Amino acid sequence: MSYAENPRLSVCIEWINLGFVERGRTPREIIEKSIRHHLAILSLSNTVIVLEDLGVDRSRIAVHNWVQKADLQPADGESSDRVAVDQKVIRVNDEQCWLYAAVDPETNRILHSRLFPTYTIPIARGFLTELAEKHDVEDALFLVGDADDLIGALRREDYSYLVEQHGFRNSVEHVFREVEHQISSFSNCFSHVDPPTAEAWLQAHTVWWNHA
Template identity: 80%
Template sequence: MPESNRLSESTGWIDLDFVERERTPCPIVEKGIRHHLAGLSLSNTVVLLEDLGVKRSRTAVHNWVQKADLQPAAGESPDRVAVDQKAIRINDEQYWLYAAVDPETNRILHARLFPTYTIAIAREFLTELTEKHAVEDAMFLVDDADDLIGGLRKEGLSYRVQQHGHRNAVERVFREVERRTSSFSNCFSHVEPPTAETWLQAHAVWWNHA
């Protein structure tokens, strides 16, 4: 395959079990997923692969990301957790991206997309977070969002209202999401919310390994 020696970078964080059903070699799929999540649009990712001698469609690259089903790894035990939510446009509707970040490492611990923001939604997000990571004794850093404060109280988790400092870790994550979704005109178009959520979670995995 032309220039296949340029595809030797290790990407152990991408589970390529699904590639058994693909006609594309694993290094090519890794390259496509990694570069798309890092910043290339689908169209530019296709151009990159063409430069390497492989012709694949935008749909193929999109499907690789979806099939990889990337999720931030479990098992962390941070002393602090920065949490927040941010509005995300999907087609003509507004959804809310909830994220939890370890401010010491800037790693995304958990990310979910919800159709609204309420105390009940915040509790669901926090319950999932505590099931994935040992955060019961962590100090949660939050702004003045009523839903998150209410959820933290209901779950019996310690929190501190903080606008800056360590809580900036989650703001950096959201700025990166804004940068990436700018290539989608700041909106996920022609996709269902679960598809957008899968992409956002995959991007979180890339962020943790970048």
């Protein structure tokens, strides 16, 4: 399936705030399309090719800056009965980082995600604290795999949890597979950037994922 045929690109784009656009060099609809395509399925280089097909000459840096300046952040205020949580190692340049994610398995929406330089019980507790500050998960049943740091954090935070490898927890694995696919496709996405920049892209991708 080509990018033009991908049904997930035919979605409402009102969630992209273009308040940062000050000059009229590039039409707003072109900027919106670029951000949406890059977060969905295209590398920066391929997004530039799409713009060229539309008669617009912009660089990869321009597209990257549009995504960063849009400062897309996932919405707060969800209430979930079950929350699937996990962590996964990914590479940013030549460094290993750990992506923590919490997903509502009934809606497949990403509730919270963060990048950390390592994985420990204190880091996992901090991640759960941030999650609880954003969403109503106090009475939720947490679904977790064999991640000792998350299990330890859930115990210390006194959350109800269930260790399972399949079932509802597959939702968070699906999210990780999607992120890994994006990273492996974007040879220039997590190269030559620092972890905060990579995390900004992941937060923006989360917003797209939850609206797609």
